[in-house]
Amino acid sequence: xxxxxxxxxxxxxxxxxxxxxxxxxxxxxxxxxxxxxxxxxxxxxxxxxxxxxxxxxxxxxxxxxxxxxxxxxxxxxxxxxxxxxxxxxxxxxxxxxxxxxxxxxxxxxxxxxxxxxxxxxxxxxxxxxxxxxxxxxxxxxxxxxxxxxxxxxxxxxxxxxxxxxxxxxxxxxxxxxxxxxxxxxxxxxxxxxxxxxxxxxxxxxxxxxxxxxxxxxxxxxxxxxxxxxxxxxxxxxxxxxxxxxxxxxxxxxxxxxxxxxxxxxxxxxxxxxxxxxxxxxxxxxxxxxx
Amino acid sequence: xxxxxxxxxxxxxxxxxxxxxxxxxxxxxxxxxxxxxxxxxxxxxxxxxxxxxxxxxxxxxxxxxxxxxxxxxxxxxxxxxxxxxxxxxxxxxxxxxxxxxxxxxxxxxxxxxxxxxxxxxxxxxxxxxxxxxxxxxxxxxxxxxxxxxxxxxxxxxxxxxxxxxxxxxxxxxxxxxxxxxxxxxxxxxxxxxxxxxxxxxxxxxxxxxxxxxxxxxx
Numbered sequence: 001x002x003x004x005x006x007x008x009x010x011x012x013x014x015x016x017x018x019x020x021x022x023x024x025x026x027x028x029x030x031x032x033x034x035x036x037x038x039x040x041x042x043x044x045x046x047x048x049x050x051x052x053x054x055x056x057x058x059x060x061x062x063x064x065x066x067x068x069x070x071x072x073x074x075x076x077x078x079x080x081x082x083x084x085x086x087x088x089x090x091x092x093x094x095x096x097x098x099x100x101x102x103x104x105x106x107x108x109x110x111x112x113x114x115x116x117x118x119x120x121x122x123x124x125x126x127x128x129x130x131x132x133x134x135x136x137x138x139x140x141x142x143x144x145x146x147x148x149x150x151x152x153x154x155x156x157x158x159x160x161x162x163x164x165x166x167x168x169x170x171x172x173x174x175x176x177x178x179x180x181x182x183x184x185x186x187x188x189x190x191x192x193x194x195x196x197x198x199x200x201x202x203x204x205x206x207x208x209x210x211x212x213x214x215x216x217x218x219x220x221x222x223x224x225x226x227x228x229x230x231x232x233x234x235x236x237x238x239x240x241x242x243x244x245x246x247x248x249x250x251x252x253x254x255x256x257x258x259x260x261x262x263x264x265x266x267x268x269x270x271x272x273x274x275x276x277x278x279x280x281x282x283x284x285x286x287x288x289x290x
Numbered sequence: 291x292x293x294x295x296x297x298x299x300x301x302x303x304x305x306x307x308x309x310x311x312x313x314x315x316x317x318x319x320x321x322x323x324x325x326x327x328x329x330x331x332x333x334x335x336x337x338x339x340x341x342x343x344x345x346x347x348x349x350x351x352x353x354x355x356x357x358x359x360x361x362x363x364x365x366x367x368x369x370x371x372x373x374x375x376x377x378x379x380x381x382x383x384x385x386x387x388x389x390x391x392x393x394x395x396x397x398x399x400x401x402x403x404x405x406x407x408x409x410x411x412x413x414x415x416x417x418x419x420x421x422x423x424x425x426x427x428x429x430x431x432x433x434x435x436x437x438x439x440x441x442x443x444x445x446x447x448x449x450x451x452x453x454x455x456x457x458x459x460x461x462x463x464x465x466x467x468x469x470x471x472x473x474x475x476x477x478x479x480x481x482x483x484x485x486x487x488x489x490x491x492x493x494x495x496x497x498x499x500x501x502x503x504x505x506x507x508x
Contacts, residue, residue, distance in 0.1 A: 052364055052508040075367035086361040090353075102293045103366045 004028040004150055004182045006048065010058035012044050019044050019206045021058065026184060026199075031176055033197030033214070034186040035283055042208040043083055046154045050080055062150065076105055079143030079151040083158060085135040089128035093121050093138055097145070104146035106240040115141035118171075133164040142170065144175060151176070151183045157192055169195055190279035200279065202286055209286055214279075221282050222256040223275040224263070225249075230271035235259055240285045252277060252285050294368070294376035295383075301346040301353075302384045336392050337416040343384045347377075347424050348443075355436035361508045371500045374428075378496040381424045389417040411481050418488035425495035432502040 005026035012019040019041045026032045036042050047053045049060055051071050060067040062074045093116055101107040105238055116123055119137035121130075130138065143151060153172070157165040173196045176183050187193055193200065193216070201211040212220075216283055224231070224239060227248040236242060239251030239257075253259060256274070266272030354360060363373050393410045400406060430439040475481075 047508065051366065051370075052361075054505055072367045072369050075365070080365050082365065084358075084361075086358040086365070088357045088359060088362065090357060099297065100366055103368055105367075 002028045004063060005184070006059075006061040006064075007045075007049070007110060008059045008061075010045070010048060010060060011056045012041075012048060012053065013056045017041065017044075017206060019048075022203075022206075022208050024201065024208050024211065026182065029180050030087050030198040031183040031185060031196050032199045033193030034184060034197035034201050034203060035188065035190055035215050035279060036186075037188060037283070037287055040203045042188075042203055043154055044206075045203070046082075046152055046184070046186055049152065050075070050078070076103075076146070077149045079146065079148035080137065081139040081143050081151075081153045081156045083155040085139045087127045087135070087138070090126060092126055093141075094123035094143070094268075096127065096138070097123075100142055106147045108145050111147075112141055112145035115145060116281060133160050136160060136164075137166060140171070149182065151181055153183065153185045155187055156185075157187065157189060165189075165192065167197075172196060188229055190283060194279050202283060204287055217279075217282065218276065220256050221252060221254050221277050223250055223252055223277050223281070224273065225273040226266065227271045230266045230269075232262065235262060241288060252270075252281065254282075291372055291376045291379065294363075294373065296382050298376060298380050301349040302380060303345070305342040305349075307345040327350050336395075337413045340385065340388050340413070340416045340420050341384055343381060343388065343420055344424055344427065346384065347381055347427065349434055351427075351431055352440075355431075360503070360506075364508050367474050374432075374496060374500045374503055377428065378425070378492070378499070382421065382492070384419055385417045385424075389413050414485060415481055418485050422488050422490045422495070425499070428499045429495060429502060432499055432506060 003025040007022055007024040009021045009023060010019060011021055017039065022041075022045065023043075034042050034045070042221070044053070048055050049062065049067060051067050063077060065074055067074055081141070088099075091099075094228045096111045097109070097116075101109060101112075113123075116138075119134075119141060121134055121138055121141065127135065127138065143153075151172075157168055160168065169192050172185075173276070175181075176196065183196070185193060185197065198216050199211065200217055202216050210217075225248060226236075230248075236249075236251065238255075239253055242249060242251035263272050263274070267274065292414045353422065360373070364370060389410075393406075394414050396406055430443070432437070
C-alpha cells in the first residue's frame, strides 16, 4: 500500500507534554480519522507535519519528501484547515482568494468562487465580521480550491453548532469521495469521524495506540453482555472494562472474531448478548486502560 | 518574494506619502531662504525623518500581530525564511530609496562638495542606524511577540528621542568634540567602514531572525 504520509520516531517535548516517538503511516486515497481526547497530541502532530512547529527528533515525509527540506512544495499540495482560522481579518474573502492564489501552482479561481457561493460566504464582507462557521467554511474553500492531494483538517468542526457541523462533514464526505483524495481528519467528536473515515488512529497521551481500518475495528470491538457462569473465566480475563450490574456483567472485546465460536452456545441460549460499539466506546476503553 | 513585499508595503507607501505632503514645503522653504538659514543643513531636517521607515515597519507588525498574519502566511506554500527575507528586504529598499532620493534632492540644492558630501554622509549614517534598529526590532518581535515586546519598545523610543541631549552633554562636550569635528568625520572614510559593518550586521541579524521565527510556534 502506498503511503502519502510517513512519520518515523517523531518527538516533541513540552514541559507538560511529550509526543513520544510516534510512528504513523497514512495510506494514499483514504480518509484517516485521528481520534483522541483533548491534549492527546493530535494538533501537535498535525502542526509538526505542516512544519508549523519544530520537532525535537524524528522525521516526517509527505508525498515521499522531507517536510522541512521541501516545505513549499509540500504545502502546495496540502489543503489545511486548522483548529483556529487565521486570515487577514480586515480583508474580504475575495481579497484573500486573490492573495493566496499567487502562492498555489494549481489555484482554481472559478472553483473558489463557486465554493464561496455554495457556502453562502459574502465575498466583499470583511472577515472579522464572519461567524466561526463562516470562517471554517472559508478555510475549507481555500483548502479545496488548489486541488490538494492531501487534506488535513484539525478539529475543523470544534465549536460549530450541530447544523453547520453536519453540513461541513457532509460536504467533506462528498468532495473526498468524488476526487479520491487523502484526508486526515483529527477530532475528538467521534461521530464526525465515523461518518467519513476509512481508517482510524487512536492517540492517547502523546502516543499512537492503534491504527486500523474502521470496518475491521468495528467488527472486532464488541460489547459482550453475559450472565454469571455463562462465560469462561479465561475469556472474561481478556475483556476490557468489565463491569457488573443487576442483569449480569458486560465487557468489551477487541478480538470478537477469535472468540465468536466460544460464545456461540451462550448466544444461542440467550445467556450472552453481543452489542456493537461506537468509536467513542473504544476511545473511553483505551483511555481507561492507558 | 516580490509578491510578499508588495503585500507588506502598505505602510511603507503611506508614511513616505505623508512625508511628501509635509516635506515638500520644507524643501521649498530651504530653497527660497537659502541653505542653512538656522545654521542647520538641509540634511539635518530630512535625516531624522528616515525613522518613518521604522514607524512603517512597526505599524505593519502591529497589523500582522492583530490579525495573526504569521499564522496565516505559514500555512501557505511559502518558505518561512522568505517571509522574513521579504520584510528585511522591504526595510532595506525603503531606506535605500529615502537616502538615494534625499541625496538627489541635496544635489538639486547645491553641487558644492563642501555641502553635498557631508549632507549625504549624514543621511547614510542615519540609514545605517535605521537598518540595524529595524533588524533589532524584528528580533525582539520574533523572540517575544509583538504585544510583549511593544511595551519595552516604547521605553526605547523615549530614550532615542532624548538621546541627542545626553550624548552631547556626556560624551561630545566633555571631550571637546564640536559639530565641526563631526562634519569633518563625515567627510572622512570612516562612514564607509561603518556602513559596511551595518550592512553585514543587517544580513546576519536577518539570518538570526529567520532562525527565531522558524522556532516560533504557530
